[in-house]
Amino acid sequence: GNSVTQMEGPVTLSEEAFLTINCTYTATGYPSLFWYVQYPGEGLQLLLKATKADDKGSNKGFEATYRKETTSFHLEKGSVQVSDSAVYFCALILSGGYNKLIFGAGTRLAVHP
């Protein structure tokens, strides 16, 4: 079936370290891909998205490239900050009129000074 797999957390980094959170998907057709972030005590916020192969989504220094050949959408940031500590969710929406988000399990990121 359609699914999203994320690397398990928690991921613990020092400030200014490089971040990668892996995300791969299984889907029929050509899904749109998303990263959502959940800060402590808050709801899910869209971080970035990509709608077709080779698209790169970017926001707040985060980037992810839609790789159809590897069915991946890995999240990267060159230099993390303490304020980036949150849970990150990879998700997809199927093409063809479906409109529900299918989420990965989430990856908790903790950044220390």
Add this chain to the structure above:
Amino acid sequence: EPEVTQTPSHQVTQMGQEVILRCVPISNHLYFYWYRQILGQKVEFLVSFYNNEISEKSEIFDDQFSVERPDGSNFTLKIRSTKLEDSAMYFCASRGTLQGADTQYFGPGTRLTVL
């Protein structure tokens, strides 16, 4: 910036009781959703709602669940007879259009605890 709001933030109830979770979507949005996240598990789709009817529902959304848009602003999720396994964080979301990549905006969630 417009936002989705949810009340209450935390609801504690006894098994078998009815609960109503409330959401106020963004005012000009037309498509509404409920998701839930059991502690330590994935965020799961429950139901989508458009034009005053359910457009899609998951296997989780059985006869114990119902949704309603009673007026022009609220969107509610009712669980008729709660079970222990209904304990979870429930998120409401809304979007403006049905384009595949259009953003769904999420509320902060209601934590439901069933004792």
